[in-house]
Amino acid sequence: MTEIINVFAGIFIAIGALLSLVTALGILRLPDVYTRNHAASKGSTLGVMSVLLGAFLYFYTLDGDYNSRLILAIVFIFITSPVAGHLISRAAYNTGIPMWEKSVLDELKDKEKHEKDGLKREKQ
């Protein structure tokens, strides 16, 4: 039984490391702040979460140490990292960082108009 859980811990840690690697590749490859943010806010969240889960399982089987701080860390990361991604991209947009030139649509530039007359596209 402990062997099985150990294997699971190894799998979780390997998946987490792989996801973090892919996130790093994404930050290098993708063209602008916003698309990089896609990679950073999703990939690294799940990557770090599964590494923590693997560590939790490993110490649980190794010496029966139920480390609730790791569980709390998983929950905190799950809650905070999408908010961090949102704030970074919002700050980038408000300081006028341009989107990738192949972007096809930008409805945020009509924000004031939407606030005055409501969203028009929904009615068409």
Added chain:
Amino acid sequence: MAFQILLNFFLAFLWMFLQNSFKGKDFFIGYILGLLIIFGLRRFFNSRFYLLRAAAVLNLVYIFIKELLLANWAVFKVILKPKLDMKPGIFAMSTTLETKWEVTVLANLITLTPGTFVIDVSSDNKILYIHAMDVPDVEEAIDGIRNSFEKAILEVSK
């Protein structure tokens, strides 16, 4: 809802006092019995029977985790594709949710959805501005968000 939970705790303590035995086991039995009483008297409360709402919260957590896994798979595919041929863009979506925590939960859910995240929220909390990895299927994405997330959140708050 909070009132029903508090009442359930009170009934559990009442059971412990009636038994004159103060163990976790007695609290548990009292809690189950109190749950049955509250279920029997549910038409006297203003809100729904609170276990239904707890089930809706669990459903929301399940959706969160499922979307996180799907989102990672989608990002994985975009990053490892040899050609960068996605069409990113920002689209606006109006929401029917009203209170602040509902909009916050919806924004967090959208951020964890495959290929989308929230850039800005209008000052009256009515319009969300969403950056998408692939814009051409905007209407589809909006419909998907409406049908799954908004419904699940409304299920919790009603």
